[in-house]
Amino acid sequence: MTAYELDHLAIAVPSWRAPTEYLVEHLGGMWKHGFEMPEFNPCQLSFAEDMRIELLAPGSDESSFIGRYLAAGGGRPRPHHITFKVKDVEETILAVRNNGFEPIQLRLDNEVWREGFLHPKDTGLGFLVQFVEATEDPGELASSDPFKSGGLSWLPAATGAPVGIPFLFGRLPAWGSAPRVLVDILGAEMVEVERGDGWSTSRFSWNQGADLLLTTHPGQSGVHGVEAMGRLDGGEWSDAGCRALVDENALVDVLGVKVVSVP
Structure with missing residues (x-):
């Protein structure tokens, strides 16, 4: 197994404020870290069992790739990538190539954060896949986080x-x-959880972090990618009827995904 955790969902947003307020007020999110850079401004909030949501806002550079990504989607927030933690990034790169794919944006020169990506046009997943071998939390990689004290009034x-x-x-x-x-x-461990009426839904799980539920239907057009995230206030959850739960909920505009409350 190369990945041991689905670590976080990254969402491109015009600015941090509205989505952060929603994540704190409605989901109890805890601020982890945030940085401002020319290319993009990333911040993370953590939830139970250290699952993360990352918000990516455009950086100060006019050519910021997040700015371009938002513009391509009409300026609305939308999922950008899912990050998986791996034990050995070079082993993962070998597995990628042995399966007929070519990783992009490899960055292997930082010994505490080594990463690569898989493009959605290659995988057909509808979202960018980031795989990371990390020995430290991103918040510890900078000498200081200006937003930890007094920077987010x-x-x-x-x-x-x-x-x-x-x-x-x-x-x-x-x-x-x-x-x-x-x-x-x-x-991932893959388990089929539903098949009928042309739909096929499977659950992909790792030792840590969130599971990924994917559903297919031959009548769908295009690749939708990440559509929703499930919230759980306590107890246990079941994936039975998950698609129906998602269908019943409205999009949270400031996040670009649905937030589904699991009974």
Whole structure:
């Protein structure tokens, strides 16, 4: 197994403020870190069992890739990538190539954060895949985080404990290469949870972090990618009927995904 954790979902947003306020007020998110850079401004909030949501805002550079990504989607927030933690990034790169893919944006020169990506056009997943071998949390890689003290005067106080985010949910027009990427390369356990009426839904899980529920239907057009994330205030969750739960919920505009409350 190359990946041991689905670590976080990264969402491109015009600015941190509105989505951060939602994540704190409605889900009990706890601020972890944030940085401003020319290329992009990333910040992370943590939830139960240290599941993360990362917000990526445009940087100061006019050519910021997040700015371009948002513009391509009409300026609206939308998922950008999912990050998987791996034990050995070079082993993962070998698995990627042995399965007929070529990783992009390899950065292997930082001994505490070594990463690569898989493009959605290659995988058919509808989202960018980031795989990372990390020995430290990103918040510890900078000498100081200006937003940890006094830099976020608008940040609301959390009113409750962080909720769990047990799953991310996405749709695909067909399975294609998705199982090969998630199982053969990233080491997920795949279990089919629903098949009927033309739909096929499977659950992909790792030892840590959220599970990924993907559903396909031959009548769908295009690749939808990540559509929802599930919240859990306590107890246990089941993936039965998850697609129906997602269908019943409305999009959270400031996040670009649905937030599904699991009973």
